[in-house]
Amino acid sequence: MTDSFFFRQIAADGAARRGELATPHGRVATPAFMPVGTQATVKGVAPDEVRKTGTEIVLANTYHLMLRPGAERVAALGGLHAFMRWPHPILTDSGGFQVMSLAQMRKVDEEAVTFRSHLDGAMVELSPERAIEVQSLLGADIAMQLDECVRLPAERAELDRAMRLSLRWAERSKRAFDGSSAGRALFAIVQGGDDASLREKSVRGLVDMQFPGYAIGGLAVGEPQEVMLKIVEIVAPMLPADRPRYLMGVGTPVDLIEAVARGIDMFDCVLPTRNGRHGLAYTRFGPINLKNARHADDQRPLDAESHHPAARDYSRAYLHHLAKANEILGAMLLSAINLAYYQQLMADMRAAIETRRFANFRAAALEQWAAGDIPAL
Amino acid sequence: MTDSFFFRQIAADGAARRGELATPHGRVATPAFMPVGTQATVKGVAPDEVRKTGTEIVLANTYHLMLRPGAERVAALGGLHAFMRWPHPILTDSGGFQVMSLAQMRKVDEEAVTFRSHLDGAMVELSPERAIEVQSLLGADIAMQLDECVRLPAERAELDRAMRLSLRWAERSKRAFDGSSAGRALFAIVQGGDDASLREKSVRGLVDMQFPGYAIGGLAVGEPQEVMLKIVEIVAPMLPADRPRYLMGVGTPVDLIEAVARGIDMFDCVLPTRNGRHGLAYTRFGPINLKNARHADDQRPLDAESHHPAARDYSRAYLHHLAKANEILGAMLLSAINLAYYQQLMADMRAAIETRRFANFRAAALEQWAAGDIPAL
Numbered sequence: 001m002t003d004s005f006f007f008r009q010i011a012a013d014g015a016a017r018r019g020e021l022a023t024p025h026g027r028v029a030t031p032a033f034m035p036v037g038t039q040a041t042v043k044g045v046a047p048d049e050v051r052k053t054g055t056e057i058v059l060a061n062t063y064h065l066m067l068r069p070g071a072e073r074v075a076a077l078g079g080l081h082a083f084m085r086w087p088h089p090i091l092t093d094s095g096g097f098q099v100m101s102l103a104q105m106r107k108v109d110e111e112a113v114t115f116r117s118h119l120d121g122a123m124v125e126l127s128p129e130r131a132i133e134v135q136s137l138l139g140a141d142i143a144m145q146l147d148e149c150v151r152l153p154a155e156r157a158e159l160d161r162a163m164r165l166s167l168r169w170a171e172r173s174k175r176a177f178d179g180s181s182a183g184r185a186l187f188a189i190v191q192g193g194d195d196a197s198l199r200e201k202s203v204r205g206l207v208d209m210q211f212p213g214y215a216i217g218g219l220a221v222g223e224p225q226e227v228m229l230k231i232v233e234i235v236a237p238m239l240p241a242d243r244p245r246y247l248m249g250v251g252t253p254v255d256l257i258e259a260v261a262r263g264i265d266m267f268d269c270v271l272p273t274r275n276g277r278h279g280l281a282y283t284r285f286g287p288i289n290l291k292n293a294r295h296a297d298d299q300r301p302l303d304a305e306s307h308h309p310a311a312r313d314y315s316r317a318y319l320h321h322l323a324k325a326n327e328i329l330g331a332m333l334l335s336a337i338n339l340a341y342y343q344q345l346m347a348d349m350r351a352a353i354e355t356r357r358f359a360n361f362r363a364a365a366l367e368q369w370a371a372g373d374i375p376a377l
Numbered sequence: 378m379t380d381s382f383f384f385r386q387i388a389a390d391g392a393a394r395r396g397e398l399a400t401p402h403g404r405v406a407t408p409a410f411m412p413v414g415t416q417a418t419v420k421g422v423a424p425d426e427v428r429k430t431g432t433e434i435v436l437a438n439t440y441h442l443m444l445r446p447g448a449e450r451v452a453a454l455g456g457l458h459a460f461m462r463w464p465h466p467i468l469t470d471s472g473g474f475q476v477m478s479l480a481q482m483r484k485v486d487e488e489a490v491t492f493r494s495h496l497d498g499a500m501v502e503l504s505p506e507r508a509i510e511v512q513s514l515l516g517a518d519i520a521m522q523l524d525e526c527v528r529l530p531a532e533r534a535e536l537d538r539a540m541r542l543s544l545r546w547a548e549r550s551k552r553a554f555d556g557s558s559a560g561r562a563l564f565a566i567v568q569g570g571d572d573a574s575l576r577e578k579s580v581r582g583l584v585d586m587q588f589p590g591y592a593i594g595g596l597a598v599g600e601p602q603e604v605m606l607k608i609v610e611i612v613a614p615m616l617p618a619d620r621p622r623y624l625m626g627v628g629t630p631v632d633l634i635e636a637v638a639r640g641i642d643m644f645d646c647v648l649p650t651r652n653g654r655h656g657l658a659y660t661r662f663g664p665i666n667l668k669n670a671r672h673a674d675d676q677r678p679l680d681a682e683s684h685h686p687a688a689r690d691y692s693r694a695y696l697h698h699l700a701k702a703n704e705i706l707g708a709m710l711l712s713a714i715n716l717a718y719y720q721q722l723m724a725d726m727r728a729a730i731e732t733r734r735f736a737n738f739r740a741a742a743l744e745q746w747a748a749g750d751i752p753a754l
Contacts, residue, residue: 039698039702039704040695040698041699041704041705041706043704043705043706044705044706044709045706046706046709046710068698068701068702069673069694069697069698069701073673073674073694076674077674077676077692077694077695078676083692083694083695083698084695085690085691085695277705296446296450297450297453297454299454299455313462314462315454315460317446317450317454317460318417318454318460318461318462320446321416321417321445321446321460322418324445324446325416325445327416327418327420328418328420328421328654328705328708328709329418329420329421329422329423331705332421332423332705332709333423
């Protein structure tokens with residue numbers, strides 16, 4: 001245990017911010033990317049290898065962990081950090097997004113969301129208070145309020161109802177969290193879908209409640225990138241400058257660059273690991289589908305200048321073979337390579353903001369990404 | 378490249394032998410266990426992690442690699458050692474066993490075996506000469522003759538026919554191999570099923586041809602352990618003492634101990650990695666099925682005295698969770714833990730032979746294994 005939670009901004013360049021989070025399990029340089037450790041493991045990457053990609057904080061899932069192995073069990077085993085052997089910061093989401101995307105027979109009322117577990121069919125109730133309790137049992141450095149996340153497109157009335165419910169749940173979450181926090185932090189989640197006025201109402205309500213950090217939820221749920229960025233442009237400037245801003249579930253490398261340009265400090269996304277398991281590599285040259293036959297005889301590495309040894313040492317031909325043969329090692333190597341690429345991108349953005357050349361960095365990175373892979377042999 | 382192939386015996390204790398193989402890619406202490414890298418990867422374990430388990434030599438599969446990615450392609454990419462980033466010794470099997478177990482529409486005649494690829498349905502011919510060519514293209518330190526492997530139980534006439542064909546194919550393999558060997562070695566394969574007189578005929582025929590090493594094939598194909606050990610007892614003493622003896626496809630830890638006691642020097646088996654992927658851990662206390670609910674709250678490691686960090690550092694509760702949740706990390710950790718257990722068992726056997734206390738070691742290991750796991754909390 002080192003610090004109670006705090007956030008400080010170190011530098012800025014336009015709307016882009018360079019900062020630092022302190023948590024009971026260590027500090028995190030922002031803008032930060034959080035790999036997703038859904039079930040208490042970043043899929044296909046051992047924790048020491050996750051660390052070697054440059055990762056300082058991971059995300060874990062309240063929904064999954066409360067169902068299996070169970071929050072009380074994890075607490076009895078010493079908490080999530082010890083359980084998954086990740087002694088560094090952990091953020092847990094509240095389960096709202098997974099209830100929307102995974103659970104069956106979902107019923108939302110004022111009190112709680114009730115759903116059927118996707119694992120064993122049991123009926124489970126998740127209230128704002130229980131979501132806080134679960135996250136405290138897990139020992140998250142940063143907990144998220146329970147919210148109701150609505151898939152887009154959606155009717156305005158539905159977005160309005162869910163946003164207002166999420167506001168009331170934010171208040172209950174805060175009441176449940178305060179006093180039991182031990183240096184940990186609770187973030188609120190801005191909702192309101194793709195409707196600017198609903199987003200503004202959500203922000204005003206949450207900022208009045210004074211949270212140590214604010215997330216933008218309900219995006220990356222099927223809307224075009226321009227809609228997502230428009231909402232970020234509306235919401236980010238309304239949030240207090242001295243609190244971290246977390247864009248949930250985003251995104252591609254280009255999404256990250258564009259969102260940092262608009263003042264976002266934190267991200268999580270399954271793309272680097274999920275796409276790695278399916279043979280897609282993220283590189284400076286854009287995404288490379290290693291299942292493509294053009295890599296079968298290519299002796300060159302993915303990127304000779306990568307900071308990750310696997311991107312330098314293994315040939316594209318071998319990675320192609322592993323992906324085609326569905327070998328576990330392919331998922332392992334590409335997941336780690338992709339996380340390392342994402343973390344290098346974040347480090348490069350942080351350096352660019354510090355030296356006030358973010359606009360140049362952004363233009364150059366987007367250009368190189370758009371130009372595509374170096375030509376095949 | 379270090380040495381041309383040779384084998385020397387360093388010590389003996391009863392029938393058990395302690396020796397050393399030299400190959401173009403390094404030396405191997407025997408008795409040796411070879412993890413199986415079917416498709417140019419030991420499933421779920423990166424090559425540097427394979428090495429850290431104490432592994433000095435791995436096996437790769439001619440059948441799989443000739444079909445995908447293709448032997449000529451691997452050769453053009455610099456050979457199998459470079460392709461899979463395993464700069465240490467490699468033994469390749471000849472494909473005979475996989476043709477029996479995987480291929481469809483198999484037709485064996487004097488010239489070759491013809492079969493339908495399990496990948497794309499293409500008809501493929503594999504002759505003794507082509508099996509040698511493929512293994513030379515791969516760059517195997519130790520190649521195996523093409524044989525015909527028969528599933529047990531089988532009629533004596535069928536075993537006799539396949540054994541005689543394998544003898545003639547041994548001769549053709551040797552002719553194809555000699556002169557192109559560059560310090561590499563070709564091993565012959567004793568066949569004859571569970572019939573002692575056929576096994577004797579096979580041994581006599583092969584020993585007359587003077588191979589640098591001899592394998593016992595056609596076992597671990599469904600017969601009881603006592604049948605397997607009886608055949609080893611008949612065959613091993615008939616083989617020249619100055620050549621290594623390799624028992625193909627074997628086996629459980631108890632199989633290895635019993636076969637070393639009968640004079641075997643080399644083994645390969647998928648059990649440590651395949652069972653690791655299915656939640657089974659090999660330990661000093663016998664096999665432990667981590668999917669069993671009794672591990673769910675067990676904070677202890679698998680074996681606090683293991684040489685492998687993952688067996689010491691992760692709790693049984695976490696390994697149970699990973700196995701139940703089908704997480705890749707569970708397969709990764711248990712595959713590495715199991716290989717490390719196998720390699721430690723081999724190292725312990727080598728030390729016991731050197732100090733002439735193999736009988737004691739064998740009795741103690743079997744007793745501890747039979748006693749089962751340390752009691753649950």
